[in-house]
Amino acid sequence: MEPVFFPDDHQFWYETLRTFGHIAYGGADFGEAVVTTQRITAGDYDGWHDQWLATADRVAAEGRRALAGGHRVSARDAFLRASNYYRNAEFFLHGDPADPRIRHAYDAQVACFRQAAALFTPAIEPVRIPYEDTTLPGYLYRADDSGAPRPTVVMFNGFDGSAEEMHFAGAAAAVERGYTVLSFDGPGQPGTRHHEGLVFRPDWENVVGPVLDHALTRTEVDPARIALLGNSMGGLLAPRAAAFDTRVAALIALDGVYDLGDITTAPFPGDRAEVERRLRADHDPELDGLLEAAMATDPMVRWSIGHGMYVLGSPTPRAFGAAYLDYHLRDGIAEKITCPTLVCAGTGDGFFTGQPELLYEHLTCAKTLLEFTADQGADAHCQAGAQRLAFARVYDWLDDALNVRETEAVGGH
Template identity: 25%
Template sequence: MERVVDLKWNQERIVASIHYPEKRGPYEERSDESSSRRIPLTVICHGFIGSRIGVDRLFVNAARRLASEGHIVVRFDYAGCGESTGSYGDLGIDAMIEQTQAVLDYALSCGDVDPQRVTLLGHSLGGAVALLTAVRDQRVKRLVLWSPVAYPFNDIVNIIGRARYDESIKRGETDYAGYSFTPRYFDTLGKHQPFQEAARFAGDVLLIHGTSDDVIPADYSFLYQKIFWMRTDGQCDKEIVFQADHTYSSGEHRSVVFERTVEWLNQWEQRQKHWAHWSI
């Protein structure tokens, strides 16, 4: 079952789609007997000027695949993107972190979500936002990062072009793909350094990146892995998808991404059950 909900963040309306596992509809519609087993939550964070749909329905298909494995999945539009209200180019990373936390607030208020099995799945800039959120919010237990941004300011300026950034500084705004970007947006990008903060996340991490990604280099995932490996807590795994592009547009590549993500999450679930058994 799937449904669309409107969430509130400041004065903006954040539109989200919720996917429920088979035979698990909205909590308020079920009897007490069916709510006895809590289930994992995965929240999907889209990238720069993206939406909860994803390029070629990337996030729709990912959510349905995860729901088929027993997850409640929430995918949402950041303010100013997709169907959500707001001005995306006048906000920035701080606002996206707050919005991600607002989505977590809502999702964890559902009585059937297990608060110990919460995953953020982020793609591109959404990967950086997911990481920065997880560092600040202990409710996040796992991270799945697809083609994650590592240097928000440099990476986004490379995408829109230096001339547009300069125009924003000189004139107070610039246009890119129909979005108006102000200096405030770029200021928030420069404020955050995911590489420097990554070691503060103590949970498990899965990194996935394509070798033919010409937007965000695959080298970033190798560097992220080195940082995560230096932690005293938490494991980190990496999957490099040969010849895959930034959005995994090939059906074969997309299948690899989905299956590896599901496999990794299921392995984590099995480890948790094993540890729970030995702790009894």
Template identity: 40%
Template structure:
């Protein structure tokens, strides 16, 4: 994955999650010492131990935040709630490796959201919980604004999450830097994402314009939204959802895909290899499912990661799952994208290597490809430990685009 000499876990996914947690410290979403101590305790990559260690750290952090709140220490409480929420979200990455994942998910996920809610209520000004009309239901979210303000309409960033990250993560990756620059930010869970999945059982969908269009409608109906300065940014798998939505929703002034994604299924084949892909392409569903399940049965860690990543699609058959994921392809609609789009392209991108350049080449409209290198310390998927550099490059570009919108 990288030439870096640092390795925090024998499990590739847990190693990456540790880096993501360390990067969150830039926006007070973690403490470096807490992260390193916890990661060192579970460096052998055992999924059950990972879940337990991070869940216990989250609970201890929340307990201290509660004591600070009771004593009127609002800053300590606010920062503690955010760290607690982030650590609980990190724990959930390993939930499918524990003996009773459904029960532990039902315990820890509500705690994660409650702690994040308390953090947002302690912000200045407090965030506003919102309910976004969506088909026959609604999408839960938060509107977070900068301190003070003249009452004039603000630029608004729609912060799009990826396939399995918690809302606390998209806050530190996109929301906090936007608010610090005077934006209003909309955080929300779409279909298949965390609260929509865990609480309501709503799976992913490939046609993300049917999510972003009602979100945009919602914002435009709100006072304080400048209709000329609505931006959309997305991390991880939202590197597909952002351009997909832009192909149909043209009220967005500027957008960011971190990283660029063309075909979501490529990340699956990159991990599974050409032999399994060839078997899938034969159309022999039963043989493919049997072969893959046998392989997963021999590798419990891989099986747990598979279950975690497959969960948002709601499909049991591996063959049918990959058939569904293959529908997430922006190629047929890329020529409709006219919104200025910044695409990140980090060294060591291990989910969608090469996709950022491919997406850039497909776009007919205004575009920018931004490299992040290992020499800068800003490499790997979503630049987990290069957050200051990411913010400077990406938000400087967004500021320029929204100023001239």
């Protein structure tokens, strides 16, 4: 999809499209998003924060007024939108981890989402999932109040998204179809990075394992029909977990990723082995200079490296590039997956071009490649802007994979 806003800054445009996409499940209103966007100058991280924060504050205040007046649906809708706008506000600030605006907007995102969550029927339950010596924050969604076990989707976001955002990126759509949903933030994701300093780890099976342990304690979860959905970078982390945990009955990579080292090494001259050696070297001033130049000229590189250093705990751009090399499904990992797997792919994905196809090629399980195109308005990364279309196709596939009958589906969300 060609940019409608920020034609010379594809990172700003993608984040704007992402916000528009969340309209489908109540995460934005078109007019609110447009007028906010029109006040922002491309590349201005401070301006982006200030304008989205102002919109979020205004909409959150609408929610509080509605709730005080007993208007629960209006309050719920306002809190949902405000939550997403607060998420947007702190998105570009992670180049300075000490910036107090990060924590302020993130905490407001969570507070608004939890206010909205309490106003659903059934209510969306905040949960804390035991993990090593701490807990992971998440949410349990029920299709009804019966407590009966239902097919379940365990889901998580990727490189830069939150468990709260997963409401718009898969959770609400699943609950509409009668699924139980358990969403969570793992290490490196907002709920653990902002408050506990936890950073990403490549062996994601050691994250998903405790989450599945928790899921199996809930009566609403059918232990024989648990699907795992990973969004964005989660399209690599979810397959990694499924390769080592046979409790996963179906897998959705939205979109699929096979090897993040391809992304890190591709821009540099020389073969991959040489680039990897240089990324891991103690000193390489020339490569450091190339990275700094790329950050200065390419908005996508500027953001991805700055954010990547924050969420992977890397002290320099080159250290981030080296850490990224560990995130892959090579060496037979993809081939270990045994459950039915759906790999989604956007033909215009500007982040992970070719990665879904690589993952699909290496799978030896029952597998489906689901392609989304520009003609459908769905070719962007994670089908941003086409959520209703995308989740109809994703969950139709999952219904078949888990043998979910139409009679099991209920409304309520």
